Amino acid sequence: MELCDDNLTAIIGLVRKHTGIAMNEHKRVLLQGRLLPRLRALGLSSYRAYIERLATDRAEVASFINSVTTNDTAFFRTPAVWRWLEREFLPGWVARGETRPLRIWSAxxxxxxxxxxxxxxxxxxAQRAPDLRFEIMATDISTDALATARAALYRGRSVERFEQDYPALFRKYLRPVAGGFAFGADVTGHVSFGEHNLLQRPPRAGWFDLVMLRNVLIYFDHENQERVLAGAHAAMRPDARLVLGEQESITRLQTPFAFEQAHVYRIGGEK
Ligand SMILES: C[S@@+](CC[C@H](N)C(=O)[O-])C[C@H]1O[C@@H](n2cnc3c(N)ncnc32)[C@H](O)[C@@H]1O
Incomplete structure (x- = not known):
């Protein structure tokens, strides 16, 4: 079923309204491919009918968001970030002698x-620093993605690459279960989940020591990138760090962040 210009414009507007994601007419084929299964599931015969449905059906809005977001990710994506965490950020945190848990937001x-x-x-x-306590809050706008995250059960390419690149960690933390490999409570017990739209106020203000905001800014225009970064800033403690994705730069944006090293930013002026 062909998505005509008017309906394409309306759907691009709805994507922006509900997620902040900026799309243009080059996404016609992608949107058709993503939304056609929804039309079929609902028994609708036109995109116009689907657009009308979205105006009144909140549950369908969640399915729409699930359909139009791209949830690509990987274990230990961008190895340099994980080396920084292990060699600089965590030793620095432990050296501070904080008694409270380290609070991380995986936005x-x-x-x-x-x-x-x-x-x-x-x-x-923590094997070298047994006093380290930590808690991770994981949020996303996609309820489908969050359901997978909560289940903590992985299969296919995601685990194959993990096993290949980090065999010792794979064997230590994942166990085979029906349908894939699952993390146990030793890992999942540190992570809580919640639905959150980055264009809205952060889940907790002034709370986090580390915010991972990776590979999502690329989907927004400058205005929404600044809005999302303002939200990340509001979520952070004054001495917290922000980590962005490999292809993300904030140099042309108005933000309260200063570059610290590749992918890593802190609040404040130049170093
Ligand atoms: C490409 S994935 C990146 C995942 C992970 N951060 C990484 O770097 O591997 C982008 C994620 O951003 C989410 N997303 C898109 N717009 C969002 C919004 N407005 N609020 C919260 N999450 C959003 C999508 O649902 C998707 O799961």
Missing amino acids: AAATGEESYSLAMTCLEF
Whole structure:
């Protein structure tokens, strides 16, 4: 079923309204491919009828968001970030002698690989620093992605790459179960999950010591990138760090952040 210009414009507007994601007419084929299964599931015969349905059916809005978001992720994505965590950030945190838990926000957590990579990294580090306590909050706008993250059960490419690149961690933290490999409570117990739209106020203000906001800014225009970064800032403690994705730069944006090293930002002016 062909998505005509008018309906394409309306759907691009709805994507922006509900997720902040900026799309243009080049996404016609992608949107058709993603939304056609919804039309079929609802027994609708036109995109116009689907657009009308979205105006009145809140549950369908959640399915729409699930359909139009891209939830690609990987365990230990961007190895340099994980080396920084292990060699600089966590030693620095432990050296401060804080008695409270380290609080990490995995914003735009997708299907949870990043959140569990964080938990495994902290658990491994805690072998050398047994006083380290930590908690990870994982949020995303996609309820489908969050359901996968909560289940903590992985299969296919996601685990194959993990096993290949990190065999010792794979064997230590994942166990085979029906349908894939699952993390146990030793890992999942450190992670909590929640639905959150990055364009809205952060789940907790002034709370987090580390915010992972990776590979999501790329979907927004400058205006929404600044809005999302303002939300991340509001979530952070004054001495917290923000981590962005490999292809994300904030140099052309108005933000309260200063570059610290590749992928890593802190609040404040130049160093
Ligand atoms: C490509 S994934 C990145 C996952 C992970 N952060 C990583 O770097 O591997 C982008 C995620 O951003 C989420 N997302 C898109 N718009 C969002 C919004 N407005 N609020 C919260 N999450 C959003 C999508 O649902 C998707 O799971």
